[in-house]
Each structure stands twice: as structure tokens, then as C-alpha cells.
Amino acid sequence: MPDSSKDINGVVPSIRHAGDAVVATLRGEIDLHNSPNVRNALLKFLDENKPKKLVLNLAAVPYMDSSAIAVLVEALQRMRKTGGKIYLTNLQPRVKGLLEIARLDSIFIVVPTEEDALK
């Protein structure tokens, strides 16, 4: 069984706990090729840990497509069921542009840095 704390295929989050929050760092470009791996690891982690606050640091994600957006939305829906919140930090320009056109920039909590999310 895959360990959700391990990096899989170079993209799936490395995850650490910070108080009642969990910080997941995604890495690399995410498209239909690797978004299923991100989805599996992220949702598995959420189901097993049910964190109150999930912080996704996207500093090292220069690009994502709609399949990656769908993963974020699914994670958001999963978190909402348990009363949790998702923070997106360190958005790169292309990712920010996609979130805006998808009208998700006001649905996720978007903050500049990890530290802002953990305040």
C-alpha cells in the first residue's frame, strides 16, 4: 500500500503536520498524465487523517491543467464534508490564471505564503 507521506512520481505531495494543519507541497507540472496520482495520494491522505486545515503549497507547480483543478475541487469537497478548509499558497502565474478563469480563486482560500495560511 502506498505511503501518502512519500513522494510518488515526483509530483504527489510530501506532507507534514503543523499543529492542527497539514501542509502538502506539490511539485512539478500537473496534467492529465500525473493528476490521477496526485488525486489518489491526496484523497487517501484526507480520508485517513481528516485534517481541519489543509495547506497546499504550490510554489513548485508552474503549470496545471483542468484535470489538476478537478483534483483540487474534489479535495475541497472532501474537506468540506468534515468541516475542514483548504488554503492554497504561493500560486504561480499560470496556476493563478487558471483558477481565476475557473472562478475558483474566490472559493479556495488563497494566501501568499505557507506562513500566512498557518497563522
Add this chain to the structure above:
Amino acid sequence: MTPANTTTPPRRLELTVTSAPSNLATVRKAIESFADANRFDTKGVAEIGLCVNEAIANIIRHAYRGNENRPVHVTAQMEDRDGGRIVITLRDWGVGIDPNSLPRRAYDPLEPGGVGLICLQQWMDTVTYTPQADGGMLTTMTRRRMRR
């Protein structure tokens, strides 16, 4: 020796890949390099790249229903009209369904699907789907270099 900054950019790009999702990045980057060489700005290059990604992902998911070994033929061409525009074609040999013929629902950011379509609608000037006599579809997208 010709200085690099006076090199004439390529006017046409053509490539054929299989319908494997692992090829998405290859095609996107080739199109982005082509648009960049033809003086689209950074935002334009990024938006064109994502639109190509989304259109090919639709072919993989819907036209080829996930089969990763079918062909996708991609061309990009620069035309002088409208102050310079890129014309991108994607040819598939899939089920031949025109996405415009499918029922539309209002876009809900919290429901799956629809983001790729919005990108194509907003970031390209035109998108047309032409059924082909031998099956499949020709998707044609255009975007001017200078948009208002």
C-alpha cells in the same frame, strides 16, 4: 553568421503523437515554443498552451475514450491576417462527436468538468469542430497575436 535575433521564426509546425496523456506536455511545449518564437506575449503563450492541452485531453477522454495508442495529428501555422494569428489544428480519428452538439449545463465551479471548455471559449478567438469523411474530427483554433 546571422544574429539570433534576426532569425525568421518558423511559420509552420507539424507533429503526430499517440493519444497517451504522457504526450500532452510534449505537444503543449512545442506549441508554446512556436507561439513564443512568433512573438506572442508570455500570457498569450501560456493561454494557447493550456488550450491545446485541454483540447487534446478532450480527444483522449472523449474521442478515444481513454485509448492511449490512437493518433493525434497537430499543426500550428502563423497567418498574417488580423495583425498575425496562430491557427492550430488537431486531427483525431475517434468517435467524431462535436462537443458543441452535446447538452450544455451552466458552469458550476464546484462541479466536475467545464474548465477546459471555458479556457477554449475565452482564450481562443475561434474554435471549430469539423467532422471528417473518414471518421474523427478536425478541431481548428485560432488566436490573434494582439487581442483587445
